[in-house]
Amino acid sequence: MKHISQKHTARVTRHHRIRMMVKGTAARPRLAVFRSLTSISGQIIDDETGRTLVALSDATLKLKGTKTEKAMAVGKALAEKALAANISTIVFDRGGFSYHGRVKALADGAREGGLKF
Secondary structure, three states: OOHHHHHHHHHHHHHHHOOOOOOOOOOOOOOEEEEOOOEEEEEEOOOOOOOEEEEEEEHHOOOOOOOHHHHHHHHHHHHHHHHOOOEEEEEOOOOOOOOOHHHHHHHHHHHHHHHHH
């Protein structure tokens, strides 16, 4: 159990270090990614006002397929919702997770959906 807590602490520390540099504004909000063991979610956040503009998770979409395919679909759907809300450019916040696998798939899906970052 101690190993899991150390891994979590290390990820949170990385996330804080990243958040010191990555800020979302009204012109370029932040796409924050959270990856759990079973699902992945993304939120587009305006840090100046502290508001979540768009949020989506693979649990809400009820998708079939592998976790990576679900992450790609979440990225595309998130991009569609963002474009509908007149958001075209964002800042990517990987949340302390490695830019690899499902996190990368979500980012690629968002790019395919039309977001620029």
